Amino acid sequence: MTAAVDTKFAYRRSPDQERAHPAHHPVVIVGAGPVGLVLALDLAGKGHRCVVLDRRQGPSEGSRAICWSKRTLEIMGRLGLADDLIRRGVTWKTGKVFSGTREVYRFDLQPEAGHARPAFINLQQFHLETHCVAAALRSGLVDLRWGNEVTHVAPSATGASLRVATPDGAYGLTADWLVAADGVQSIVRRELGLDFEGQTFNDQFLICDVKLLIDRPTERWFWFDPPFNPGQSALLHRQADNVWRLDFQIGADADRNEETRPENVAKRVKAMLGDIDFTFEWISCYRFHCRRLSRFRHGRILFAGDAAHQVSPFGARGGNSGIQDADNLAWKLDHVLRGLASEALLDTYDAERRQAADENILASSRATDFISPKGAGARAFRDAVLGLVETEPFARAFLNSGRLSVPTAYDASALSTIDGFAPHDALALRPGAAAVDAPLGNGWLLSALGQGFGEICFTREPATPRHDAGLPEIRSLVVTDDLACARYGAADAPAVYLIRPDQHVAARWRRAAPEDVRAAYRRAIAA
Amino acid sequence: MPLRRDPSFSDPDRIYNTIIDAHRGLSDAESLSLNAGLVLLLANHIGDEGIVREAIAIARASVMSMG
Numbered sequence: 282m283t284a285a286v287d288t289k290f291a292y293r294r295s296p297d298q299e300r301a302h303p304a305h306h307p308v309v310i311v312g313a314g315p316v317g318l319v320l321a322l323d324l325a326g327k328g329h330r331c332v333v334l335d336r337r338q339g340p341s342e343g344s345r346a347i348c349w350s351k352r353t354l355e356i357m358g359r360l361g362l363a364d365d366l367i368r369r370g371v372t373w374k375t376g377k378v379f380s381g382t383r384e385v386y387r388f389d390l391q392p393e394a395g396h397a398r399p400a401f402i403n404l405q406q407f408h409l410e411t412h413c414v415a416a417a418l419r420s421g422l423v424d425l426r427w428g429n430e431v432t433h434v435a436p437s438a439t440g441a442s443l444r445v446a447t448p449d450g451a452y453g454l455t456a457d458w459l460v461a462a463d464g465v466q467s468i469v470r471r472e473l474g475l476d477f478e479g480q481t482f483n484d485q486f487l488i489c490d491v492k493l494l495i496d497r498p499t500e501r502w503f504w505f506d507p508p509f510n511p512g513q514s515a516l517l518h519r520q521a522d523n524v525w526r527l528d529f530q531i532g533a534d535a536d537r538n539e540e541t542r543p544e545n546v547a548k549r550v551k552a553m554l555g556d557i558d559f560t561f562e563w564i565s566c567y568r569f570h571c572r573r574l575s576r577f578r579h580g581r582i583l584f585a586g587d588a589a590h591q592v593s594p595f596g597a598r599g600g601n602s603g604i605q606d607a608d609n610l611a612w613k614l615d616h617v618l619r620g621l622a623s624e625a626l627l628d629t630y631d632a633e634r635r636q637a638a639d640e641n642i643l644a645s646s647r648a649t650d651f652i653s654p655k656g657a658g659a660r661a662f663r664d665a666v667l668g669l670v671e672t673e674p675f676a677r678a679f680l681n682s683g684r685l686s687v688p689t690a691y692d693a694s695a696l697s698t699i700d701g702f703a704p705h706d707a708l709a710l711r712p713g714a715a716a717v718d719a720p721l722g723n724g725w726l727l728s729a730l731g732q733g734f735g736e737i738c739f740t741r742e743p744a745t746p747r748h749d750a751g752l753p754e755i756r757s758l759v760v761t762d763d764l765a766c767a768r769y770g771a772a773d774a775p776a777v778y779l780i781r782p783d784q785h786v787a788a789r790w791r792r793a794a795p796e797d798v799r800a801a802y803r804r805a806i807a808a
Numbered sequence: 809m810p811l812r813r814d815p816s817f818s819d820p821d822r823i824y825n826t827i828i829d830a831h832r833g834l835s836d837a838e839s840l841s842l843n844a845g846l847v848l849l850l851a852n853h854i855g856d857e858g859i860v861r862e863a864i865a866i867a868r869a870s871v872m873s874m875g
Contacts, residue, residue, distance in 0.1 A: 657837070657840060658840065658844075661837075661840040661841045661843070661844040662844040662847070662848065664841055664844070665841055665844035665845035665847075665848055666848065668841070668845060669845055669848065669849070673849070675848075675849075675852040676848065679848065
């Protein structure tokens with residue numbers, strides 16, 4: 282079913298378990314899911330050791346998160362994993378929406394060329410985790426401890442102390458920084474007595490992964506009110522290894538135990554796909570929440586991913602936003618660990634990623650309200666959109682089968698310098714936004730940025746004399762390629778951008794003196 | 809520009825009856841759907857979120873005051 286027993290995930294006794302006093306580590310991450318692993322890999326890429334604790338002794342069961350967005354793949358590209366993941370997964374960018382049996386809308390998430398990464402790949406979470414684990418082991422800096430269950434957490438002004446249960450008994454650890462990436466049921470969150478703010482939706486969804494050999498396009502298909510699930514919605518999505526994800530809305534009152542019996546799920550599969558041969562990989566039933574912690578930083582303890590915020594699955598915003606949490610946190614923690622920035626930089630992790638969580642929660646709550654309308658009035662509007670969408674272009678904008686994950690632009694960020702561009706000029710690349718990829722000679726802009734801060738001068742006239750900021754922390758780049766200049770608003774006049782290590786725009790100008798760039802850099806590290 | 813609240817049609821009876829006639833022969837559910845479609849079409853045509861919000865507030869207040 283999932284991976285066979287894999288020694289990469291085996292419990293091994295750590296020398297820390299022999300010590301009379303708790304061993305101390307600069308960074309301990311709880312949870313070796315995608316978020317914890319990406320954070321560990323990013324820190325390792327910057328030269329930091331960390332300990333990762335997970336109570337499991339194997340990769341995730343079932344496919345769980347399956348859709349990885351372009352932004353996630355760009356982050357994985359920075360960590361050297363994107364090409365492997367793309368090869369392993371299935372690439373897609375188009376989707377179809379059906380009302381009953383009629384196709385009423387189709388969309389293309391990446392209509393333009395000139396990006397290194399596709400709009401989306403679908404890949405089972407355990408495959409992604411397995412790739413990350415292999416990379417973590419290769420790094421030599423990530424101390425992965427499976428079968429290590431955190432049972433107690435005590436915060437202090439200078440870090441946290443932990444109690445960890447293992448098959449060989451319990452031991453203690455202390456850390457300067459503790460990152461809770463331990464998911465929806467976060468033990469760290471429970472230990473700190475923190476509650477979520479938000480709402481729970483009553484509707485239940487039946488999810489199953491089936492393996493089948495059929496020739497179908499690699500597209501996301503979403504149905505409103507299909508004949509095989511009347512009055513409800515359904516979703517069909519392809520994953521790697523000829524596995525397909527089927528998701529059926531089954532209503533608030535459905536009997537979970539009855540619905541998840543394989544013989545009952547099999548009837549639903551055949552009603553959707555016809556009388557075909559298939560095997561089950563995974564069956565589950567879920568209700569979801571749209572909620573978050575009120576703060577993601579609690580002194581020396583930081584929350585990331587599902588431990589910090591939860592959304593509905595419509596829009597693939599859970600896994601992707603978690604990985605973007607790690608992307609945001611890694612360089613800030615790196616700067617604090619290296620003494621280049623004060624702890625205040627970590628408050629901006631909290632501010633920026635709370636903004637992202639709010640955006641994702643809003644998008645996912647709105648999609649839920651469209652997919653399962655509450656009340657006759659709301660349903661009438663939803664059905665009106667479905668009725669108008671085929672002929673009326675305006676209605677397509679209202680149609681919502683899940684707004685798929687896009688990176689958050691940190692518009693209110695304290696790390697951004699006031700926009701040096703005229704209002705409305707190249708808005709997609711405003712300070713706070715994620716840098717957009719473009720071809721660069723034989724390579725790609727985002728790969729040329731590297732791991733640290735970057736200053737890019739976009740100019741069609743490479744002979745223009747220029748001065749870089751003269752700081753060793755900032756890598757300087759001149760870009761003359763047409764498409765890159767056009768995307769960055771520099772088709773007609775040069776532009777200078779300061780890009781953060783997480784590839785978000787910190788500042789931009791039409792003309793920048795070296796002292797402007799240095800000031801923007803200081804601001805971007807909360808100095 | 810605020811929501812227009814004075815009469816704007818030269819023949820108000822005719823436009824009122826045009827709307828009423830559109831509901832002739834429809835079930836309650838179909839009427840609800842028709843209204844929803846009309847609201848979406850007209851809101852899109854107006855294209856001004858402030859105006860639509862103002863109209864919603866007035867219409868909702870009148871419904872609440874009837875209850």
